[in-house]
Amino acid sequence: MAGILTIARRTLPPAIVLFLFVDLVVNPYIPRLGTVAEGAKMEGRLTVDESRALLARSRRLVAAGKDQEALAPALELYRAYPENHIYSQTLAQIYHRLGRYQEEATYWEKFIEQAPLPMEACPDIGQAYWKQGLRAEAIRSLEKCLTFDPDDHDTLFELAHAREMTGDSAKAAAVYRRALERHPENSDCLLGLARVEMRMGHLGEARRLDTKVLRESPKNADALLVAGLVARASGDRALARRYLLEGSAVSPRYADFQMALGQIEETEGHYREAARRYDRALEIDPEN
Numbered sequence: 001m002a003g004i005l006t007i008a009r010r011t012l013p014p015a016i017v018l019f020l021f022v023d024l025v026v027n028p029y030i031p032r033l034g035t036v037a038e039g040a041k042m043e044g045r046l047t048v049d050e051s052r053a054l055l056a057r058s059r060r061l062v063a064a065g066k067d068q069e070a071l072a073p074a075l076e077l078y079r080a081y082p083e084n085h086i087y088s089q090t091l092a093q094i095y096h097r098l099g100r101y102q103e104e105a106t107y108w109e110k111f112i113e114q115a116p117l118p119m120e121a122c123p124d125i126g127q128a129y130w131k132q133g134l135r136a137e138a139i140r141s142l143e144k145c146l147t148f149d150p151d152d153h154d155t156l157f158e159l160a161h162a163r164e165m166t167g168d169s170a171k172a173a174a175v176y177r178r179a180l181e182r183h184p185e186n187s188d189c190l191l192g193l194a195r196v197e198m199r200m201g202h203l204g205e206a207r208r209l210d211t212k213v214l215r216e217s218p219k220n221a222d223a224l225l226v227a228g229l230v231a232r233a234s235g236d237r238a239l240a241r242r243y244l245l246e247g248s249a250v251s252p253r254y255a256d257f258q259m260a261l262g263q264i265e266e267t268e269g270h271y272r273e274a275a276r277r278y279d280r281a282l283e284i285d286p287e288n
Contacts, residue, residue, distance in 0.1 A: 001218045007163070012047075013029055013065060013098035016200065017194075020205045027033065029257075033229055034233070038264075040232075045080050045081070046076075046080045046081075051077060051080070051081075053076060054076055054077050055073070055076075057266045058070045058073040058074045058077070058082060058090065061073075062093075062094065062097075067098050068098065069092050069140075070094055071091075071094055071098070074087065074090050074091050074094055075090060075091065077090075078090075080273065082110075082112070083114055085110075085111050085114035085116075087112045087156070088107045088108075088110040088111040088114060088138050089107070089115070089120065089121075090102070090106035090244075091107040092104050092105075092111060094123070096124065096128065099180075101118075101128045101131040101132050102127040102128075102132055103115045104124075105128040105129050105132070105134075105137075105141075108121040108128060109123035109125070111211065112125070112144075112183065118148050119145065119148040119149045121145070122142070122145035122148065122149075122152065122154070122155045123145060123152075123154050123155045123157075123158040123159075124259065125141045125142075125145070125188065126138045126139075126142035126145065126155070126158050126159070126162065129141055130162060134166075135162065135166055137170075138162055139159065139162050139163065141157065141161060142155055142158055142159040144255070146159065148262055151182050151188065153179060153182070153183050156175060156178060156179035156182070156187075156189075157179060157188055157192070159175050159177075160172050160175035160176040160193075161192060162177075162180060163175060163205060163268040164192060164196055167238045168253040169196040169199050170200070172192070172195065173193060173196045173200070176189050176192045176193035176196065177193065183209045185216075187213045187216070187217065187220065187222075187223070188212075189211070190209050190212055190213050191210065191213055191220075191222050191223060191226055193209055194206045194207075194209035194210045194213075194226050194230075195226060197209065198226070198229060198230055198233060201233055203230055203233055204225065206230050207227075207230050207234075210223055210227050210230060213225050214227060219250050221247050221250050221251035221254055221257075224243050224246055224247030224250065225254070225256055225257060225260070226246070227243040227246070228240045228243035228244035229260060230258055231243060232260065232263075232264060237264050237267070237268065239262075240264060241264055244257050244260050244261050245261070248261065252285055254284075254288060255281045255284040257282065258261045258278070258280045258281035258282075259277070259278070259281045259288070261277045262274045262275075262276075262277030262278045262281065263278060
């Protein structure tokens, strides 16, 4: 046991070392010194030496950026010990780096079932479902995550943003407010709430929230975009253009600025300039 923990300390974060230690102590299927010889092998299982070698190999490959190669030893470990949450977590993380989000979500689900601290899967599990286009599953998993830790900032933001992106402004606003009760200065949540307040027609509240962010961070591109959109919705196209031009200078690769500027130019009958802005937006984001 001392040998494998020494290897783990060199290759894994401290929290994972702790989990691995607990597993080595309580898992009845892992050979123990004094009960089964270290080189002996139980049916369908790996010896301690084999597990140690596979874990070290997988970690070395991950550290070298060879995620596809790291998958094989990680899968072998998981198949030998499917109840070990460390191995399901490792697989979820490798699949994430490979962009294989279906498999990532599958192993995060297994991790949540097995781990003493299931919150460590959050909000990654929700993002894995979202990247597959499974919006309802993403929201379900993020809501489940909040049963583990109701105050987790990242999960609150991801759930609010998911609600916002599915067009459920009222529920998104409720979660953003819940997050801001716990983290009142968080700019992402302030801007998220400003966006949904704007969509619900509460322009004054949207402006107040956005101004709070701009006061602290006047070059925040997202805040400049919201300021421009609120001004446009209020009928002040000159002010909207000023904010949007400033934002596009701060973030030239942000297609939303070009789209909003194009819409203003189109509204004012400047069709050639509108077309130029739309063309620029498509250069930045061809799938728009």
